[in-house]
Amino acid sequence: MSTQAKSFALAAETAAISRGYWSTVWMRLKRDKVSVFCASILLVLVMIALFAPWIAPYDPSQGTMMKRLSAIGTPGHWLGTDELGRDMLSRLMYGGQMSLLMGLLPVFIAFVIGTALGLLAGFFGGWVNTLIMRTTDVFFAFPAVLLAIAISGALGAGFINAILSLTLVFIPPIARVAESVTTSVRNLDFVDAARASGARSLTIIRVHILGNVLGPVFIYSTSLVSVCMILAAGLSFLGLGVKPPVAEWGLMLNTLRQSIYIQPWISVLPGLMIFITSLCFNLLSDGLRGAMDIKR
Amino acid sequence: MFVFIFRRFLFALPIALAVAAVCFSLVHLAPGDPLTAVIPADAPAEVVIAIKEAYGMDRPLWIQFVSWVQRAVQGDLGVSVATGRPVMGDIQLALSNTLTLAFASAFLGFSGGILLGALAAVYRGTWIDKAATAVAITGVSVPHYWLGLILVIIFSVQLDWLPSMGAGPGGSANWAWDWAHLRHLILPAVTMCFIPMGIVTRTVRATVAEILNSEFVTALQARGLRRPRITLHIAKNAAPTVLSVMGLQFGYLLGGSILVETVFSWPGTGFLLNTAIFQRDIPLLQGIILVLAMFFVALNLLVDVLQTLMDPRIKRS
Numbered sequence: 002m003s004t005q006a007k008s009f010a011l012a013a014e015t016a017a018i019s020r021g022y023w024s025t026v027w028m029r030l031k032r033d034k035v036s037v038f039c040a041s042i043l044l045v046l047v048m049i050a051l052f053a054p055w056i057a058p059y060d061p062s063q064g065t066m067m068k069r070l071s072a073i074g075t076p077g078h079w080l081g082t083d084e085l086g087r088d089m090l091s092r093l094m095y096g097g098q099m100s101l102l103m104g105l106l107p108v109f110i111a112f113v114i115g116t117a118l119g120l121l122a123g124f125f126g127g128w129v130n131t132l133i134m135r136t137t138d139v140f141f142a143f144p145a146v147l148l149a150i151a152i153s154g155a156l157g158a159g160f161i162n163a164i165l166s167l168t169l170v171f172i173p174p175i176a177r178v179a180e181s182v183t184t185s186v187r188n189l190d191f192v193d194a195a196r197a198s199g200a201r202s203l204t205i206i207r208v209h210i211l212g213n214v215l216g217p218v219f220i221y222s223t224s225l226v227s228v229c230m231i232l233a234a235g236l237s238f239l240g241l242g243v244k245p246p247v248a249e250w251g252l253m254l255n256t257l258r259q260s261i262y263i264q265p266w267i268s269v270l271p272g273l274m275i276f277i278t279s280l281c282f283n284l285l286s287d288g289l290r291g292a293m294d295i296k297r
Numbered sequence: 298m299f300v301f302i303f304r305r306f307l308f309a310l311p312i313a314l315a316v317a318a319v320c321f322s323l324v325h326l327a328p329g330d331p332l333t334a335v336i337p338a339d340a341p342a343e344v345v346i347a348i349k350e351a352y353g354m355d356r357p358l359w360i361q362f363v364s365w366v367q368r369a370v371q372g373d374l375g376v377s378v379a380t381g382r383p384v385m386g387d388i389q390l391a392l393s394n395t396l397t398l399a400f401a402s403a404f405l406g407f408s409g410g411i412l413l414g415a416l417a418a419v420y421r422g423t424w425i426d427k428a429a430t431a432v433a434i435t436g437v438s439v440p441h442y443w444l445g446l447i448l449v450i451i452f453s454v455q456l457d458w459l460p461s462m463g464a465g466p467g468g469s470a471n472w473a474w475d476w477a478h479l480r481h482l483i484l485p486a487v488t489m490c491f492i493p494m495g496i497v498t499r500t501v502r503a504t505v506a507e508i509l510n511s512e513f514v515t516a517l518q519a520r521g522l523r524r525p526r527i528t529l530h531i532a533k534n535a536a537p538t539v540l541s542v543m544g545l546q547f548g549y550l551l552g553g554s555i556l557v558e559t560v561f562s563w564p565g566t567g568f569l570l571n572t573a574i575f576q577r578d579i580p581l582l583q584g585i586i587l588v589l590a591m592f593f594v595a596l597n598l599l600v601d602v603l604q605t606l607m608d609p610r611i612k613r614s
Contacts, residue, residue, distance in 0.1 A: 138312060139312060139315040139316060139319060140319075142312050142313075142315075142316045142590055142593060142594050142597070143316070143319075143552065143586075143590050143593065144548055144549045144551070144552025144553050144589070144593055145549070145553070146549065146552060146553035146555065146556070147552035147553065147555070147586065147589055147590070147593075150555055150570065150574075151320075151323055151570075151582075151586045152323065152326070154570070154573075154574035154582065155323040155324060155326045155582070156326055227437070227438055231438075231440045231441075234440060235440065235442060235556050238442055238556065238559075239555070239556065239559060239571060239574075240575070241574070254442070254443060254446070258446060258560075261446065261449065261450055261454055262454055265450040265454050265455070266450070268446060268450075269443070269446065269447060269450070272440055272442075272443025272446060272447075273443075275440045275443060276438065276439050276440060276443060279438045279439075279440065280434070280435070280438040280439075282438075283434055283437065283438045284434065287434075
């Protein structure tokens with residue numbers, strides 16, 4: 002880019018920034034076709050999951066043994082039925098409730114706890130930093146999948162335990178990002194100025210630091226949602242997540258796996274849902290990263 | 298240099314010890330007694346005490362931990378509660394199978410990722426770049442256990458070309474480098490290679506694109522260097538970053554193979570871990586997690602050292 006073009010771009014960006022940071026991000030995100038498309042798909046999936054009790058054609062836990070494993074396209078069950086004769090479409094609709102919750106909730110809890118830990122470590126430094134960051138180092142010594150499975154395996158199967166283990170897996174990486182951003186912000190002049198004017202630590206964190214840390218940590222956390230979706234469904238797939246007869250995509254994949262010699266393509270459906278959701282979260286996170294990176 | 302390696306090694310020791318502590322305490326996270334799996338519910342009290350003594354579980358926790366670590370260092374991870382066999386033997390066999398699978402998928406994933414990433418960086422903005430980026434994002438978004446299932450449906454169920462279970466004919470757990478065994482390796486290795494391929498593609502694309510934009514490449518071109526020589530310069534500059542990502546990914550292949558191993562009944566550590574969890578075989582569970590985590594710690598150490606050896610710009614402090 003030539004110097005002239007650069008200064009034009011800079012002027013354009015300054016104009017954009019004067020509109021306010023978040024409205025600029027929103028504008029840029031709206032212009033990104035891929036992000037809008039992914040966000041709409043996710044919105045539809047969330048809506049379907051929320052309104053499943055009203056729109057699902059059948060009860061997800063009631064099956065007819067006579068109609069076990071009907072093929073896709075069977076009249077009345079146009080996505081077929083599972084190994085207990087339950088309607089696949091209804092189960093996929095209900096399954097979204099658990100799968101989306103298990104993908105989002107651990108990352109959200111880890112976002113809150115990890116940001117708090119990272120802020121503390123980065124702002125106070127010294128032994129607080131050493132204590133928090135060396136502890137996260139230990140968790141970094143485990144591959145994420147192994148850690149999640151090990152904790153779930155030790156705690157036993159169940160929804161709460163799966164959420165707990167996934168949250169524990171995502172706290173250290175989020176804390177690490179929050180710590181490094183906080184450390185870099187802490188040494189900026191405006192923080193010194195605030196301190197010189199007599200502001201208390203808590204006020205400085207709340208007013209001057211939090212706003213600068215939340216953005217980058219938020220982007221990073223959104224990129225973890227897709228990993229969390231896949232891991233959560235993976236736990237259920239191993240029998241370590243929710244227990245039957247709850248409809249959940251990972252668990253459905255697990256039970257339908259036994260039937261691949263009879264109705265192979267039905268067992269593909271729950272995995273397809275996990276794939277679409279995680280792909281959309283990934284693309285949306287990429288779009289958000291691009292939109293929030295206003296300097297570029 | 299040796300001082301640096303030595304110091305880096307010293308730093309890894311407390312981490313290794315803390316990792317061992319996490320592995321050990323995992324068991325005590327679980328509600329109930331770790332021995333509930335072996336002791337019948339109606340066993341008399343003195344039998345319960347005798348069994349506890351036999352497994353050394355009557356002593357205080359920290360003494361149990363110290364003696365566990367002492368024996369683990371000597372290669373003794375205790376005896377399986379379910380089978381009565383030493384845990385170490387089972388883990389060694391399983392680990393060799395997991396390593397075979399991890400090397401195969403790493404080879405496929407890394408070579409594919411480097412190729413796609415480099416092509417995407419050189420032909421940035423063209424359809425090649427878009428295709429490579431699409432492959433990369435699909436690779437990191439796809440639930441690999443589901444991908445494995447699809448491959449089984451296509452190549453085992455419908456076409457009947459490749460076996461879907463085990464590591465060898467007749468469900469043998471002993472690996473050998475012949476076609477009868479290799480056939481079993483193809484589907485799991487292809488399934489697992491997509492995640493590292495996606496991540497390596499993204500890394501290589503970003504790194505090479507940045508290097509291509511830097512002035513020294515223009516300078517090299519201006520001096521009239523031929524393309525192979527310039528490529529060599531670019532590769533040398535990209536290597537440290539790409540290498541560290543590949544090291545991590547290899548670690549994830551080792552530790553994250555449990556889902557794929559379950560789909561293909563591959564007799565590796567993941568499969569063994571699954572068995573240990575559902576039989577509540579605590580010594581086996583602790584042992585596998587410890588061995589895998591130690592591999593990961595060692596791998597990180599190795600990558601760090603290699604990276605510093607290759608890139609003099611990294612401060613050796």
